[in-house]
Amino acid sequence: MNSEHAPQRAVVIGSGFGGLAVAIRLQAAGVQVTILEKREAIGGRAYRLEDRGYVFDMGPSLITAPHIIDSVFEAAGRRLEDYVDLMPLDPFYRIYFHDGTHFDYVGDPDRMKAQMAVFNPDDAQRFDAFMEKVQPIYDAVIGDRLGSRSFGDLKTMVGFIPRLIKLDAYRPVANFVNRYFKDFRHRFIYSFHPLFVGGHPFQTPSVYLMIPYLERKGGIWFSRGGMYSVVEAMGELFAELGGEIRTEHEVTRIGVRDRKVTHVEAGGQRFEADLVVSNGDPGHTYRDLIDGSHRTKWTDRKVEKIDYSMSCFLLYLGTRRQYPELEHHTLILTERYRGLLDDIFKRKILPDDFSMYLHVPTRTDPSMAPEGCESMYVLVPVANLKGEVDWEAHREAFADKVIDFLEDWGMEGLRENLEVLHIMDPTHFRDELNSLHGNAFSIVPKFTQTAWFRPHNRSEDVDGLYLVGAGTHPGAGVPGVFLSAETTYGCIAADRGLPDQWDWNEKGRVELSTEDPVAFPSTAF
Numbered sequence: 001m002n003s004e005h006a007p008q009r010a011v012v013i014g015s016g017f018g019g020l021a022v023a024i025r026l027q028a029a030g031v032q033v034t035i036l037e038k039r040e041a042i043g044g045r046a047y048r049l050e051d052r053g054y055v056f057d058m059g060p061s062l063i064t065a066p067h068i069i070d071s072v073f074e075a076a077g078r079r080l081e082d083y084v085d086l087m088p089l090d091p092f093y094r095i096y097f098h099d100g101t102h103f104d105y106v107g108d109p110d111r112m113k114a115q116m117a118v119f120n121p122d123d124a125q126r127f128d129a130f131m132e133k134v135q136p137i138y139d140a141v142i143g144d145r146l147g148s149r150s151f152g153d154l155k156t157m158v159g160f161i162p163r164l165i166k167l168d169a170y171r172p173v174a175n176f177v178n179r180y181f182k183d184f185r186h187r188f189i190y191s192f193h194p195l196f197v198g199g200h201p202f203q204t205p206s207v208y209l210m211i212p213y214l215e216r217k218g219g220i221w222f223s224r225g226g227m228y229s230v231v232e233a234m235g236e237l238f239a240e241l242g243g244e245i246r247t248e249h250e251v252t253r254i255g256v257r258d259r260k261v262t263h264v265e266a267g268g269q270r271f272e273a274d275l276v277v278s279n280g281d282p283g284h285t286y287r288d289l290i291d292g293s294h295r296t297k298w299t300d301r302k303v304e305k306i307d308y309s310m311s312c313f314l315l316y317l318g319t320r321r322q323y324p325e326l327e328h329h330t331l332i333l334t335e336r337y338r339g340l341l342d343d344i345f346k347r348k349i350l351p352d353d354f355s356m357y358l359h360v361p362t363r364t365d366p367s368m369a370p371e372g373c374e375s376m377y378v379l380v381p382v383a384n385l386k387g388e389v390d391w392e393a394h395r396e397a398f399a400d401k402v403i404d405f406l407e408d409w410g411m412e413g414l415r416e417n418l419e420v421l422h423i424m425d426p427t428h429f430r431d432e433l434n435s436l437h438g439n440a441f442s443i444v445p446k447f448t449q450t451a452w453f454r455p456h457n458r459s460e461d462v463d464g465l466y467l468v469g470a471g472t473h474p475g476a477g478v479p480g481v482f483l484s485a486e487t488t489y490g491c492i493a494a495d496r497g498l499p500d501q502w503d504w505n506e507k508g509r510v511e512l513s514t515e516d517p518v519a520f521p522s523t524a525f
Contacts, residue, residue, distance in 0.1 A: 008032060011264045011273040013251045013289075016044025017060075017478060018469035019279030020234040021072045021485030026277075027241040028076040029489075029498045035243065036266045038250035038434070042235050044279065045433060048228035051420045054318035054375045055226055055368040058424070060478050061359040061377075062089070062329065063221040065214055068482045069230065076241055083233035085224040087364055092220040094327035096409075097185055098335040104327070105189060107216050120183040130180040130190065131213065137169050137206065138213040141474070169207040170447060173199075174338070176206040188337060195381065197476040198309030198441025200345045202338055205447045214479065222328065222364050254278075254285075254465065256294040261464035275464045275496070277488060282443070282455040282471035283308070283436035290462065297460045307449060308384050309441035309476070310344050311426035315378040315399055318420030322362070322374045323411050330358040332409060345444075348387030350394065356380045356402070373419070378402060384426060385438040391425040399423050442471035450475075457484065458491040466492060 008031070012023045015037040027033045039047070045059035063069065063086065070080040080086075091104035103115055109127065116124035168176060177191040193211040194204035223229045235245065249267040254276055256262060264271045278285040283306060286298040334340060334353040343351040360376040362369045369375035380402060383389060399421075407414045426438030435442070443449050457472050459465035468488040470476035475484075493500055 009273050010034070010275045010277065011036060011271050012277045012279060012468075013254075013264065013285070014038070014044055014279030014469070015042035015231075015235075015245065015247075016279050016469060016481070017046055017231070017234075018481040018485050018488075019044065019277070020231065020238060021069075021482050022277050022279075022466075022468045022488050023243055024072050024234060024238050024241065025075050025485065025489040026492065026498075027238060027243040029493070031275075031498070033238075033243045034271060035238070035245045036249040036251050036264065036271065037245065037247045039432070040248055042245060042247065043228060043231040046227055046231050048226065048231075049316055049422060051316075051318065051422070053370040054316075054373070054420045055361075056316045056375060056377055056422075057227040057359065057361065058314075058316070058377075060227050061222075061361070062092075063223065063227070063230070063478060064211070065218045065479045066221055067218070068479050068486075071486065072234070072482065073237065076237055078237060080233075083236065084229050086221045087224060089220045089222055089328050089364065091327055092215060093329040093331055095185075095189065095331045095333065097188075097333050101185065103185055103189060107219050109216070116183075116186055119185055120181070123181045123183050123186045126180045130177075131216070133168070133180075134209045134213045137167050138210040138217070140167065140169075141207060141210045167207075169205060169209070171206050172202050173204050173206050173209060174201045176209060184337070188333070192331075194445065197445055197480060198439070198443070198470075199445040200341050202341065203345075203444075203446045205445075205450060207450065208445060208475075211477070220329075222361065224365055224367075226361060226365070226368060251280075251289060253291075254289045254462075256290060256462050259294065259461075259463055261462055273464075275466065275492060277466045277468050277492075279469045281433070281435045281439070282306075282467055284434040285467065286455075286461070287436075288434070290465075295461045298455070303436070306436075307444040307446065308386070308435075308437050308439040309444050310381050311384040311429055311438045312424075312440045313380040313382045313398060313402075313426070314424040315402060316420065316422040316424070317374075317376050317378065317414075317418060318369060319374045319376070319414065320372075320417040320419050321413065322372065323360070323414075325410060326358055326360045326363065326376070328360055328363040330360065332356050332358070332406075344381055344383050348383035348389075350382060350387075350389045350398070354380045354382075354402075354405075378406070382426065384440075385430060389426075391427050395423060395425050398425075441476040442469070443475075445475050457488040458495070 010026050010031045010033045012019045012035045015035050023033045023035050047058040049056040049058050073080045091106045093105040096102045113124040113127050173194050174191045178187055181187050191201040194201045194208050251266040253265040261276045263273055283303045287300055287303045333355045343349050357379040362375045429435040429440055430438040455472050457467055466488050468484050469481055472484050474480050
């Protein structure tokens with residue numbers, strides 16, 4: 001470490017997973033860090049809602065690849081397993097199709113093939129070939145660390161393109177998947193994952209097919225007490241390291257002089273800073289927090305030209321009865337697939353039909369609701385606010401429509417057993433989370449907005465300004481956001497002479513095991 005060049009003061013804007021992760025890494029490296037958070041508690045999108053004994057995670061609902069989270073704790077000389085209790089999920093998801101059939105998505109290849117054989121034996125036989133084709137993509141993104149390596153210069157991207165072509169990873173996910181499977185169920189099962197990171201499966205490049213392989217290798221996990229327990233653990237660790245958190249401090253301005261960051265203004269105060277890391281939406285960071293005279297690349301026009309992800313309509317439901325037909329994660333699908341996605345991503349309308357994702361944590365952790373009750377959220381992908389949907393006019397009617405649908409689908413007595421109901425629509429993402437146009441996952445992960453084409457982790461306009469989170473490399477989703485923190489820390493370390501926390505050579509090739517949920521987080525990879 002070249003300590004004489006290490007910065008003394010860093011400000012991190014926002015306390016989502018990305019902001020907390022980079023703040024911990026910096027604080028552990030000897031930088032004095034202050035986190036400024038707009039809301040009354042930390043967490044960003046990974047917020048918690050409690051009402052009459054019902055506990056809701058308002059954002060992320062699962063953990064893939066706990067080793068990536070654990071690496072943040074290891075950077076501080078700690079272990080994730082000493083702070084949270086991770087529980088493996090089986091199945092990962094239950095998927096109900098429009099024709100009444102369902103499929104339990106699991107990590108065991110034999111169980112997957114057995115289910116597939118019921119619908120199309122030829123598809124089941126092609127499963128292994130598909131996974132063999134996907135594995136090199138996973139090896140590139142995770143094994144060779146491209147997901148946590150800065151793509152801040154065009155040379156890196158140019159060097160990656162031949163590999164991208166060789167792996168067929170430039171093809172749209174759905175196109176890649178459809179070459180292997182014929183049954184509509186299997187085509188959906190292996191192509192829907194881009195939706196978890198705000199992508200259109202018919203546009204998102206197949207480099208994102210590393211997600212189902214990552215799930216197969218490492219499983220899907222849930223943290224006892226809800227995902228917010230991970231937020232609390234990270235806040236606790238950050239405080240142990242001596243970091244400072246200021247909640248109810250919405251940042252209004254990033255100060256710049258001679259192209260260098262100087263300070264941050266929030267809550268009527270000025271916070272001097274040698275470096276600033278924004279965990280906010282990149283569009284908001286550049287357009288709303290930095291004067292236009294300091295931006296030559298990220299002008300207001302360029303910010304507006306970004307293709308922002310879809311949004312979400314969410315119902316947080318506390319019911320006096322339980323619904324055992326729902327698994328911890330359940331998808332209920334309409335017949336349309338591509339057409340519905342085009343309505344959401346391209347036409348930006350509110351169609352008559354919808355598909356939905358239900359998170360029912362009480363299936364795994366009954367403590368998240370009163371005894372015998374159910375805590376759940378229902379997520380319906382919808383267009384962002386670049387469309388013309390008036391949510392003030394549609395909010396209540398659309399909520400009723402979703403509840404009516406669930407009752408007709410089979411959740412008998414849902415409305416009469418509702419004890420808690422909270423509604424969140426795209427205006428919440430815009431107003432509470434400062435997401436441009438109410439996007440839920442920041443920037444659409446299409447090819448022209450992937451890697452070098454995304455907003456860089458190191459600002460091109462302002463020295464000392466860095467970005468972290470869903471809007472920068474590698475992208476959205478819990479693993480992506482934590483990897484972005486690793487990438488951003490790497491940029492800062494290179495610029496400021498901080499220690500290298502990439503302890504990957506020793507961990508990068510160890511096989512995953514889901515047999516021991518206690519040992520797994522610290523031994524993975």
